[in-house]
Amino acid sequence: MTEKELFEMYNKxxxxxxxxMLHHAQNAEDVCHDVFITVFRQDWRKVEYMKTWLMKITVNHCLNFMKREHASKQREKRLFMLTPQRTVDPVDQVAQHAEESELWEQWVQELPEKIRSAILLRYMNEFSLSETAETLEVPLGTVKSRIYKGIRLLRKKWEKASKPHQKGEVYSETYGRKIVSSSEK
Known part of the structure; x- marks a missing residue:
């Protein structure tokens, strides 16, 4: 069998x-081309189960292509996030967002180190749970537990910051102090 015959037999x-796998005709053509280049560089005439071997190479090439595409999109996304964007928001909204961002950053920094590292890997670096577990060298269940605890702690801080006064209290903007309700006297 010649290379041309092999190509004609398995190309489709x-x-x-x-x-x-790729859901894109041009990418499929490119990867298909790369598969046959790889095959022709191998000692393919000695392969016993040609179609199985060829499909294994094909799937591996597709998976590698998808990983490269994902990594490229992630780099592009990070670059976009790091590039200063022009804003059309009113100045007061920009200032409020900056304050909230600083507040969230402070809260995350206050988390215990193990919980903070799991939260940052998962949500800031967009790692999957298994990637986070692998990076931290801990079991998957431990990562899930740490992320759950971190979210719970951050939620408590958010709720506390969102409610400046206790139930039954009235806060006077004019005097800047708490006025005790009649039921507490």
Missing amino acids: DVYRTCYY
Whole structure:
């Protein structure tokens, strides 16, 4: 069998697999082309189960392509986030967002180190739970527990900051002090 015969025999199967994995015709064509280049560089004439071997190479090429695409999109997203954006928001909203952002940053920094690292990897770096577990070298359940605790602690801080006075109290903006209700006297 020649390389041309091999290509003609399996080209449609390889392309179809690439297309169903990548959902994009041009990317499927490119990866299909790369698969056959890889195959022709190997000692493919000695392979016993050609279609199985070819499909394994195809799937691996598709997975590698998807990883590269994901990494590229993540870099693009980070670059966009780091690039100063022009804002059309009123100055008071910009100032409020900046204050809230600083407040959240402070709260995250106040979290215990193990919980903070899990939260930052998961939400700031957009790691999956398993990637976070692998990075921290802890079991998946531990990562889930730390993230749950972190979210719970942050939620408590948010609720506390959102409610400046206790039930039954009235805060006087004019005098800047608490007025005790008649039921507390």
